[in-house]
Amino acid sequence: MLKVTSLTVKYGSIVALKNVSVHIKKGEFVALIGSNGAGKTTLLNAIYGLAVFEGDVVFKDKNLSNVASHKRIEMGLSLVPEGRRVFPNMTVLENLELGGFKKDKQFINRKIDEVVELFPVLKERFRQLAGMLSGGEQQMLAIARALISDPELLLMDEPSMGLAPMVIKEVYEKLSILKKNGLTIFLVEQNAMAALKYADRGYVLENGKIVLQGKSNELINDNEIKRAYLGKEYKEKWER
Ligand SMILES: Nc1ncnc2c1ncn2[C@@H]1O[C@H](COP(=O)(O)OP(=O)(O)O)[C@@H](O)[C@H]1O
Ligand SMILES: [Mg+2]
Known part of the structure; x- marks a missing residue:
């Protein structure tokens, strides 16, 4: 449904995203995780038509390079922005x-x-x-x-930001229902534990580059991910 290929976004001399490629199939729930400043919001903005980029963003077989943001909404994209x-x-x-x-x-x-x-x-x-x-x-x-x-594809920017664990769970359970009803979801999160618990598949973004990708359960069990994103509280909060 969405195919992003070799996406590069620069803010002046800052390279926010470098050769990022991700894809989302119809019906999938995909999460991209990364710490603050990794480039998550920039990626969603590029997909949504709010950032200038090099590379290709193809949605439902149509290249979005010259498609205005409001046209992307008509085509079936919708964004839940960071900070609601x-x-x-x-x-x-x-x-x-x-x-x-x-x-x-x-x-x-x-x-x-x-x-x-x-x-x-x-x-x-x-x-x-x-x-x-x-x-x-x-x-x-x-x-x-x-x-x-x-929308056919819902883009979400850090839905868990600032919310208590119980509320985060509630939000993600609603997303699971939406997925079950056929919606395709691509979200970006610092909160790796919440996102990977519910998503089918995930990407890890570091300093504007994809460094790892795989099924959510593989990523959750990856030692590097555990060290970098899941931390000590992971077990207490999410493995009960
Ligand atoms: N409008 C902007 N002008 C200049 N630099 C920006 C702008 N927006 C983001 N950046 C920089 O790009 C990088 C990625 O930012 P962002 O996409 O917001 O990351 P994230 O959403 O993962 O926290 C950061 O280094 C940030 O400082
Ligand atoms: Mg952000």
Whole structure:
């Protein structure tokens, strides 16, 4: 569904990504892990049309090089940005309506009904300002908003950021349901343990380069990964 080949992104003299190649097949849940500054957000931005790059990004057999960001949304890409970026002074419902980029009202309302079935807490809070929601609820809202445009591939930037382990689990369980319902998911995370527990496959990004890839369970058991990303708390939190 998505094939990124030899992607290079530079910010002036800084090379944020160097010859990065990743692919995601239809129906897969793929995670890319990497520490702060590795280039994760830059990769999603390039895929989404928010960064200038060298190399190829092919989505559903179409090269995206000259495709504007809003066209990518129409083609079936949707991004849940880092830090959620809900509009705090708008209501939950208004935030959701904004997700239906360019679609007609009837379509948007139908999608809203559909997504709040997965996130019932949002329905209870339709009229509340998004800024009043907890971090976990805001993340659910950001995901729900990204689903209103009816994407085929959902891109997510650090969904676990700033959330407590219980809430992270809740978010990832929603993602698992979405995957089961046929959505293809590509997410980037510093939180390797959460991401690899739920994803089918993973990539490891270090200083703008892919250094390792494999099935999630292989990566979780990789000693190098354990040392670099999983740390001491891994067992306590995730192997129970
Ligand atoms: N707009 C920008 N201008 C200059 N440098 C940037 C910009 N955005 C990111 N960078 C640099 O690119 C590298 C990768 O950043 P980023 O993609 O945000 O990493 P991550 O999301 O993995 O934390 C970092 O060294 C960061 O400082
Ligand atoms: Mg980032």
